[in-house]
Amino acid sequence: MTDENQRAVQAAIDAELRLLDPGVRASPALVLELLDPEFTEVGASGRRWDATSILTVTGDGSVSPESPVEVTGMSGTVLAPGIVxxxxxxDHRGRRVWRSSLWRLTDTGWRMYFHQGTPAAVEGD
Known part of the structure; x- marks a missing residue:
């Protein structure tokens, strides 16, 4: 991987981890800074979300410093210039989810364009 691609992947990882931070999730303004205006998500529940509707769950307190989201196995690849x-x-509250995100570089920085969560078996099951 080129240095430029490594920097792009790291920028997307950093932004993804910010979205999982309880302090960021509690702030609609901070969440919207990281979501593309055309953002869509297919959640682990099967529900479809957009940038406006996702705000109803990001600040609901389900992710808190007392109940953080544990992240494992994060990796990324550059699909095209500006797309990671x-x-x-x-793992959160006994629920394991396999996640996939597309990030794109905009004039205002890296923003999540698409996200999908798929329920996964807890390791050892």
Missing amino acids: HLTYFT
């Missing part, structure tokens, strides 16, 4: 695909697992 990330995959990883989250």
Whole structure:
């Protein structure tokens, strides 16, 4: 991977981890800074979300310093200039989810364009 691609992947990883931070999730303004205006998500529940509707759950307190999201196996690849695909697992309150995100570089920085969560078996099951 080139240095430029490594920097792009790291920028997307840093932004993804910010979105999982309880302090960021509690602030609609901070969440919107990281979501593309055309953002869509297919959640682990099967529900479709957009940038406006996702704000109803990001600040609901389900992710807190007392109940953080554990992230494992995060990796990324550059699909095209300015487009990064990330995959990883989250574990939160006994629920394991395989996650996939597309990040794109905009005039205002890296923003999440698409996200999907798929329920996964807890390791050892």
